[in-house]
Amino acid sequence: MSSLSTLGLAQAIGLVLSVMFLSYVVLIVLPYRRHRARPAGDASLLEWHLFVPARDEAAVIGGTLRTLRGRFPAAHVWVIDDASLDATAEIVAAAAEADPQVHLVARRLPDARTGKGDALNAAYRRLDAHLGARRAAGGAIDRAGVIVGVVDADGEPAPDCLDVCAAPHLFGDPEVAAVQVCVRMVNRSERRPAPGRGRFGNFGRRMLVRMQDLEFCGPIAAVQLTRQRTRTVGLGGNGQFTRLAALDEIGGLVDGRPWHGSLLEDYELSLHLLVAGLRSEYTMDTHVEQEGLTSLRRFVTQRTRWGQGTMQCCTYLPRIWASPHVTSAGVFEATYYLLQPWLQLLGTFVYGVPVVLLAIALAGDPDVLDTFTTPGGASLLGLYAVLALGPFVVWGPLYVRRWEPGVGRVRALGFGLAYAVYVLAFYVTSWRAFGRIVRRRSGWAKTRRNAEVTAGPVALEA
Numbered sequence: 001m002s003s004l005s006t007l008g009l010a011q012a013i014g015l016v017l018s019v020m021f022l023s024y025v026v027l028i029v030l031p032y033r034r035h036r037a038r039p040a041g042d043a044s045l046l047e048w049h050l051f052v053p054a055r056d057e058a059a060v061i062g063g064t065l066r067t068l069r070g071r072f073p074a075a076h077v078w079v080i081d082d083a084s085l086d087a088t089a090e091i092v093a094a095a096a097e098a099d100p101q102v103h104l105v106a107r108r109l110p111d112a113r114t115g116k117g118d119a120l121n122a123a124y125r126r127l128d129a130h131l132g133a134r135r136a137a138g139g140a141i142d143r144a145g146v147i148v149g150v151v152d153a154d155g156e157p158a159p160d161c162l163d164v165c166a167a168p169h170l171f172g173d174p175e176v177a178a179v180q181v182c183v184r185m186v187n188r189s190e191r192r193p194a195p196g197r198g199r200f201g202n203f204g205r206r207m208l209v210r211m212q213d214l215e216f217c218g219p220i221a222a223v224q225l226t227r228q229r230t231r232t233v234g235l236g237g238n239g240q241f242t243r244l245a246a247l248d249e250i251g252g253l254v255d256g257r258p259w260h261g262s263l264l265e266d267y268e269l270s271l272h273l274l275v276a277g278l279r280s281e282y283t284m285d286t287h288v289e290q291e292g293l294t295s296l297r298r299f300v301t302q303r304t305r306w307g308q309g310t311m312q313c314c315t316y317l318p319r320i321w322a323s324p325h326v327t328s329a330g331v332f333e334a335t336y337y338l339l340q341p342w343l344q345l346l347g348t349f350v351y352g353v354p355v356v357l358l359a360i361a362l363a364g365d366p367d368v369l370d371t372f373t374t375p376g377g378a379s380l381l382g383l384y385a386v387l388a389l390g391p392f393v394v395w396g397p398l399y400v401r402r403w404e405p406g407v408g409r410v411r412a413l414g415f416g417l418a419y420a421v422y423v424l425a426f427y428v429t430s431w432r433a434f435g436r437i438v439r440r441r442s443g444w445a446k447t448r449r450n451a452e453v454t455a456g457p458v459a460l461e462a
Helices: 002-034 060-069 088-098 116-136 161-165 199-230 244-255 265-275 298-323 328-362 366-373 375-393 395-403 409-422 425-439
Strands: 047-054 075-084 104-106 146-151 176-185 241-242 278-292
Touching: 002 047, 002 375, 002 395, 047 116, 060 088, 060 298, 075 088, 075 116, 088 104, 104 116, 104 328, 116 146, 116 244, 116 409, 146 244, 161 176, 161 278, 176 199, 176 244, 176 265, 176 425, 199 278, 199 328, 199 409, 241 244, 241 265, 241 278, 241 409, 244 265, 244 375, 265 278, 265 298, 265 328, 298 328, 328 425, 375 395, 395 409
Parallel strands: 047 075, 047 146, 075 104, 176 278
Antiparallel strands: 146 241, 176 241
16 A cells, blocks of 8 residues: 555544544533533531542641641541651641541551552541441441542642532432542642743743643533533542442442552542442532642653553443443443543554655655645645644633633633643653553552652652
8 A cells, every 4th residue: 555545544534533523522512511500508417528648748738738627627637648758747647636637547668659549448447447436435427428538638629619519419419429529720820830940931831730720620521511411420539529338338348448459549439339320420610729730741640640540440341331320321431431542542643644654755755745735635634634623722712711711812722722732742641651551560650749849759650
């Protein structure tokens, strides 16, 4: 087959995939645009326990504790110190001594630093023992009314977060087992994220943070709203809330491990709830803020871990397909999501081959360019570009309209174009994740905070 024939075939496959993806984007945009806030509930009707995994988090954990205890005085906060090599444990221990609703869950080597899921399981067992002691003392415990939240060590839930989660359509409904709230970047408007660098360096880091905020408030929120219809809402690592009774049901009471071994332990929990027939919901009516990464290297490390975790969760596909609790639409949505990293590997060839082959063809015969500058060829290339870029660029204006109404149209379009570039990183992280799987590397790589000015003792495994 000639290079031009191969080029044409690759273009055809790319057009088909682009049309499919464009149709998917249209499908998720509709509920996103139609969303309207619903009435909140009363958090005091439920009991709240917030789990905060912490590994070398001395730079942020003190502020997080102050925020959580100040905004949610009735909630218990359980900080899991995962054998930190800095002052994390000391900071939390001092807070726990002064406040009986702050608890330190100390993990020690060699049993520590084995993943976020294991850290959460340790807190689950401590909470179970805590409630058992209360019950033994004559207290009544309704485990269905106990809500376990997971907040990052730099997480800041909105002041209304628990009330919104207690809404009649969320935990106010006894059928709802879990709720995920929208995630935002707390430093999304910071003008100089790297004070020691110049204008260009700060612009790049500022845009990286803004794209993370756009991603979570735009495409991810839209996907989650659509998942409400397919009953396949996914839980995230920050801002997830689950009934203790649901954690018990999916294995917690059997082996003390409701969270399992995937590098994407949050979504893995979603899959366990899904196949058990337990309902998860998502809300955009409140949010939790976290620190957006300003370093491209740390961003790639984080997303490599997420991509590898998604690939690992593909082992759940047979259980999803066989579960009587998952609808046909749910099977399709969950399958599509789990296959995304693999499709990105395929997309590297489908979208990259035309560019490479065209370059080779032009090097051998510059007149080949005439084929693509004829009216028909130019129109085809234009359509190809619109279908390839449109599904990403559209999120700029959509994001601005809902979340940043003060931003002008030109900047909104600029955000969309920047997002089209931003998503290219996922092709890189998918290949890195695949490489780690091939090399049988599954260590959990902790993402350093922006406030950590030195690498210190933290191992970056990705």
